[in-house]
Amino acid sequence: MERRANDGQLQLRVRTEKPTLCRVCPIRNLALFEAVEDGLLDWTQNFRSQQYVLDARRLLYREGDFVAESFTLFQGWVMLYKMLPDGKRQVLRFALPGDFLGSRGDEIRVNHSAVAITQSILCGFPQDKLNQLFSERPEIVTRLISIQQRDMTQCYDHVMSVGQKSAIESIACMMIDLFERCLERDPNVRPEDVHFPLSQEEVADYAGITLVHVSRVFKELRDKCVIDNGHRKIRILDIEALHKIANLGVHTD
Amino acid sequence: MERRANDGQLQLRVRTEKPTLCRVCPIRNLALFEAVEDGLLDWTQNFRSQQYVLDARRLLYREGDFVAESFTLFQGWVMLYKMLPDGKRQVLRFALPGDFLGSRGDEIRVNHSAVAITQSILCGFPQDKLNQLFSERPEIVTRLISIQQRDMTQCYDHVMSVGQKSAIESIACMMIDLFERCLERDPNVRPEDVHFPLSQEEVADYAGITLVHVSRVFKELRDKCVIDNGHRKIRILDIEALHKIANLGVHTD
DNA sequence: CGTATACTTGATTGTGATCAACGACGGTGG
DNA sequence: CCACCGTCGTTGATCACAATCAAGTATACG
Numbered sequence A, B: 001m002e003r004r005a006n007d008g009q010l011q012l013r014v015r016t017e018k019p020t021l022c023r024v025c026p027i028r029n030l031a032l033f034e035a036v037e038d039g040l041l042d043w044t045q046n047f048r049s050q051q052y053v054l055d056a057r058r059l060l061y062r063e064g065d066f067v068a069e070s071f072t073l074f075q076g077w078v079m080l081y082k083m084l085p086d087g088k089r090q091v092l093r094f095a096l097p098g099d100f101l102g103s104r105g106d107e108i109r110v111n112h113s114a115v116a117i118t119q120s121i122l123c124g125f126p127q128d129k130l131n132q133l134f135s136e137r138p139e140i141v142t143r144l145i146s147i148q149q150r151d152m153t154q155c156y157d158h159v160m161s162v163g164q165k166s167a168i169e170s171i172a173c174m175m176i177d178l179f180e181r182c183l184e185r186d187p188n189v190r191p192e193d194v195h196f197p198l199s200q201e202e203v204a205d206y207a208g209i210t211l212v213h214v215s216r217v218f219k220e221l222r223d224k225c226v227i228d229n230g231h232r233k234i235r236i237l238d239i240e241a242l243h244k245i246a247n248l249g250v251h252t253d
Numbered sequence C: 001c002g003t004a005t006a007c008t009t010g011a012t013t014g015t016g017a018t019c020a021a022c023g024a025c026g027g028t029g030g
Numbered sequence D: 001c002c003a004c005c006g007t008c009g010t011t012g013a014t015c016a017c018a019a020t021c022a023a024g025t026a027t028a029c030g
Helices: A038-047 A127-136 A138-164 A167-185 A200-207 A211-223 A239-246 B038-045 B127-136 B138-164 B167-185 B200-207 B211-223 B239-246
Strands: A012-014 A050-054 A059-061 A069-075 A078-083 A089-095 A113-116 A120-126 A227-230 A233-236 B012-014 B050-054 B059-061 B069-075 B078-083 B089-095 B113-116 B120-126 B227-230 B233-236
Touching: A038 A127, A069 A127, A078 B138, A089 A138, A089 A200, A089 B138, A120 A127, A127 A138, A127 B138, A138 A167, A138 B078, A138 B089, A138 B127, A138 B138, A167 A200, A167 A211, A167 A233, A167 A239, A200 A211, A211 A227, B069 B127, B089 B138, B089 B200, B120 B127, B127 B138, B138 B167, B167 B200, B167 B211, B167 B233, B167 B239, B200 B211, B211 B227
Parallel strands: none
Antiparallel strands: A012 A050, A050 A120, A059 A113, A069 A120, A078 A089, A078 A113, A227 A233, B012 B050, B050 B120, B059 B113, B069 B120, B078 B089, B078 B113, B227 B233
16 A cells, blocks of 8 residues: 555635625525524624635645644535555545535544645634533534534444445446535536546545545446536446446435 | 345334433443433433334334334444345445434435344334434534444445455454444454354445355355454454455554 | 354455556546 | 646456355254
8 A cells, every 4th residue: 555645734714805794694594604694794703713724635634633723614525534554545425515524622632633725715713612512502513413413323334335235336426426416516517517536546445445446436427428528527427327326325304 | 036025024123111311321322312411311311212222133113114213223333234136135235323313304215224133122212302412402412423434434444444444354343343333342252252242244235246156255264363253243263364454544443 | 972053274256456558538728 | 827736536467255056964852
């Protein structure tokens, strides 16, 4: 194995442009503040420390770090992963706009790393302010619990996929999941315009197979006109076909 | 494939013996009420609906069910799993005494099933009472969030294990995890007395390999005097050796 | 004592890993 | 605009880990 030495610097820049406002946030319905009533949004705004920019390939945090801030991903794609001593990498999750990247407070180390796939914008919430917010607005706590439970559900699906499905099934599942999440974020987009900014290596490390094999599976799917792919670009052509391949369970919700 | 048709009835019996008291609960330090101060325990007690008994091999709930109650496992082992249409099963988690089995309320279907491995006792909390409890005791919400985050961390480790590790590494990880959790629950037990009431098929479905292969791996570990196993009984003989085999990451926490 | 469940072992197969080389594309600097 | 280089992707040959198929033995349990 012995792959990339994970030497990217932590490089979260404070965003210099005028920060966007919670009040008019286009992804709020997906995010932690979904539960907040409109009149309160200028107030919750104050609990956000900064908006940050994270360039592609830069680390948001690294396995073992103490992270004293949580984030809502506002724009871009962020990838969560873990590494083994022998250099093998497992991708745990692809975070899309609206997703909450929560730490466990500054006294506990995170057990995974997070890196930007594309240039990303994040809203930062210092842990202490977040705790204060939680104690004052119980509906936000309820929302957090519900977000965590959804994440757990997705993680269970992921375990199922990696543990029991064949390479092609696993990849089909993954494509369907990402596709649906993209549509959810941009309901008006034409399905044929949806694309994922992922390399085959990232797909491989998510699905628990090798990048060589991903290439072969992609070729097969290309030949069947199910997907199209190029340089860090994957496009779904036939979502129905993917569903047939994916071998989904009955209650994937 | 085409395995067992998952036809066990849901069979949660109300426990007839005198219910145990939260106030003197031996596993409270591991459970949801860890955060509750002693003086309040008689009060929290009232939010518990019943204590239940679930016999071995009986289902607590089934994938797709609406579950209107959450549980704290008081005694026994419970297994969470999902199934694929083709009969493949993925075990998601082994719940041990003190673990919280939380539903998402009665309007959302659970995406996995739960079955007792050994006869188990569970404390039941109806969702509405739980919500009331949460609104009155914020420290319990904090505790729930922290439990969920720990569960997430463990699920990430599981994905890593299933996705990137070899069969023997994956099994070694699993044994270490269970061993540590057993010691945590019974700090005074002699390590050589710890054993897991698991069949090789359950181990296989957790690690994402076949039961035949588990048998071969177990034989290898037996030959090296690392574990000992028999009829639904696995015993750790050499935890150090397991650590060497397990290929653990640095920050598994 | 008989039957079901759990486990073992051998033979064979196959999916996906590994090794290796090459090709395509995009970005950068001259 | 072109040459260069690094990243990304493709393809073929070979290998290995674990799956599958198939019988068998032990153990628990009624």
